[in-house]
Amino acid sequence: MSVRPIIIEHIVRIASQQKKTLAPLTDDLPLLESGLDSLCIAVLVASLDDSLGVDPFDQDGDISFPVTIGDFIALYEHATA
Amino acid sequence: MRPPDGPTLRDLTAAASLSPGRFAADADGRFAIAELAAAGTLAAPPDAYRGRTVLISCERQLPAVQALLQLDGVARRILLCPPDLSPEHIPAVMQEAEVDAIVSDGTGPAAQAVGGTPVAAIGPDKPGHDGLRHQSDTEWLLFTSGTTGRPKIVVHTLASLTGPLDDGLVVAKDAVWATFYDIRRYGGLQILLRALLGGGSMVLSQAREPVADFLARARQAGVTHISGTPSHWRRALMTPAARMFSPRYVRLSGEVADQAILNQLAAAFPGAEIAHAFASTEAGVAFDVRDGLAGFPASLIGSPGAKADLKVVDGSLRIRSARTASRYLGDAHRLADADGFVDTGDMLELRGDRYFFAGRREGIVNVGGQKVHPEEVEAVINQHQAVRMSRVHGRNSRITGAIVVADVVLRPGAGPLETIRDDILAACRQALPPHKVPATLKEVAGLEMTDSGKLVRRGA
Numbered sequence: 347m348s349v350r351p352i353i354i355e356h357i358v359r360i361a362s363q364q365k366k367t368l369a370p371l372t373d374d375l376p377l378l379e380s381g382l383d384s385l386c387i388a389v390l391v392a393s394l395d396d397s398l399g400v401d402p403f404d405q406d407g408d409i410s411f412p413v414t415i416g417d418f419i420a421l422y423e424h425a426t427a
Numbered sequence: 428m429r430p431p432d433g434p435t436l437r438d439l440t441a442a443a444s445l446s447p448g449r450f451a452a453d454a455d456g457r458f459a460i461a462e463l464a465a466a467g468t469l470a471a472p473p474d475a476y477r478g479r480t481v482l483i484s485c486e487r488q489l490p491a492v493q494a495l496l497q498l499d500g501v502a503r504r505i506l507l508c509p510p511d512l513s514p515e516h517i518p519a520v521m522q523e524a525e526v527d528a529i530v531s532d533g534t535g536p537a538a539q540a541v542g543g544t545p546v547a548a549i550g551p552d553k554p555g556h557d558g559l560r561h562q563s564d565t566e567w568l569l570f571t572s573g574t575t576g577r578p579k580i581v582v583h584t585l586a587s588l589t590g591p592l593d594d595g596l597v598v599a600k601d602a603v604w605a606t607f608y609d610i611r612r613y614g615g616l617q618i619l620l621r622a623l624l625g626g627g628s629m630v631l632s633q634a635r636e637p638v639a640d641f642l643a644r645a646r647q648a649g650v651t652h653i654s655g656t657p658s659h660w661r662r663a664l665m666t667p668a669a670r671m672f673s674p675r676y677v678r679l680s681g682e683v684a685d686q687a688i689l690n691q692l693a694a695a696f697p698g699a700e701i702a703h704a705f706a707s708t709e710a711g712v713a714f715d716v717r718d719g720l721a722g723f724p725a726s727l728i729g730s731p732g733a734k735a736d737l738k739v740v741d742g743s744l745r746i747r748s749a750r751t752a753s754r755y756l757g758d759a760h761r762l763a764d765a766d767g768f769v770d771t772g773d774m775l776e777l778r779g780d781r782y783f784f785a786g787r788r789e790g791i792v793n794v795g796g797q798k799v800h801p802e803e804v805e806a807v808i809n810q811h812q813a814v815r816m817s818r819v820h821g822r823n824s825r826i827t828g829a830i831v832v833a834d835v836v837l838r839p840g841a842g843p844l845e846t847i848r849d850d851i852l853a854a855c856r857q858a859l860p861p862h863k864v865p866a867t868l869k870e871v872a873g874l875e876m877t878d879s880g881k882l883v884r885r886g887a
Binding site: 363364384385387388389391392393396401403404 | 823
């Protein structure tokens with residue numbers, strides 16, 4: 347199963363909890379223009395870790411920080427592949 | 428030989444009263460206070476301990492009480508060894524304190540110590556050792572309640588442990604005290620000394636005794652005054668035994684007392700005065716609060732004529748009083764600053780005309796540069812009617828350094844966490860800025876407590 351719908355669902359839920367207005371979520375939308383601030387993204391990563399069992403940010407070595415929503419999803423698709 | 432400077436514990440206990448109704452009891456024994464010092468576990472007459480540094484190592488508390496009565500004013504130093512002290516620390520502790528005698532019933536950390544520790548009852552006379560030269564008050568050595576590494580040893584005397592207080596607690600002579608604490612720790616020792624010097628009796632807890640059993644024993648013994656940490660009390664309120672108990676005075680100390688636990692205790696014990704006190708092993712008891720509200724009036728800070736001088740520097744509470752310990756043993760680290768103030772490391776927040784404890788300086792969770800004290804978040808979560816207790820800690824995050832997460836213990840019958848998670852988080856969002864709201868809530872069956880009755884915060 348693709349992780350994409352799970353990630354989108356988490357983004358929508360966290361934005362609503364943190365009272366953030368989301369821009370339309372397209373793959374080329376820069377993450378930091380989505381309406382999520384860095385606290386939301388930190389919460390999102392922890393919450394995805396709990397439901398998917400992976401945290402692609404918690405790997406040894408440098409990872410390139412995802413710039414867009416598409417990059418972010420790709421990171422998880424890669425980590426769960 | 429000159430007698431010690433002040434009256435001894437035995438003198439003060441006798442001066443309070445030797446009425447036959449006074450007693451001290453634990454799960455295995457009961458003594459009239461007047462008889463207490465006549466028995467015990469000393470291997471030789473008390474005079475053999477004169478001028479010596481005596482380590483007291485017993486699993487039970489009652490033999491330690493007897494040894495205190497027998498040795499204060501006799502020994503140079505008494506080292507009170509809590510039963511949970513790791514035996515591996517014993518050799519270093521003995522060296523640091525210059526222990527040359529051990530009082531033990533064959534149990535406790537010294538009896539379990541391995542690695543060549545001498546467990547001889549009384550050591551040989553050292554060259555130059557002359558007990559008769561002992562000319563000052565016995566030093567009472569207590570361990571700090573630090574949870575990592577070897578705890579520091581703090582030096583008190585009977586005078587500093589019983590110095591004057593503004594705590595307004597008028598204790599009737601018939602008071603029967605109990606404490607969840609161990610009397611080998613500062614919080615428990617305070618209760619023991621109140622019982623002994625105030626003319627009352629004392630019911631002691633036992634290591635590994637279930638809370639329900641202790642409460643049942645306390646009720647049967649007619650306990651009127653009882654003390655513990657908020658964690659002790661949260662656990663106690665989970666047992667049906669608490670409902671059959673009606674103390675006159677309930678005291679909290681050792682951890683931040685939040686509004687939820689104060690309200691719950693007031694509801695559970697409608698006839699009791701509920702007080703929460705601030706004390707630390709180093710600074711001593713500073714004050715207590717009896718208005719049923721969390722925090723304390725800002726007017727206590729810098730209040731002239733008070734028994735304890737309080738001030739706030741860089742956000743933390745500083746205390747100077749006659750109850751302050753004199754020093755750490757064998758440690759160049761100063762216990763107090765040049766003006767005699769002890770930095771408690773407890774952070775305060777002023778809201779309106781009241782100060783609230785925000786948590787320990789070292790327990791702060793740093794969320795993207797913004798500080799979060801676990802205790803202030805726990806205070807909000809604990810207000811929820813479905814929650815019995817909670818522990819908030821940091822979870823590493825590559826995005827913000829850390830985020831706040833919480834473990835919660837629900838009340839029986841509260842239903843699954845899934846049905847109330849949103850409700851708890853909504854309450855957090857209403858009361859706290861976003862970075863303090865837990866990112867996740869996890870239900871746990873229980874939360875671990877240290878032997879000193881505080882929530883285990885390791886990994887926090």
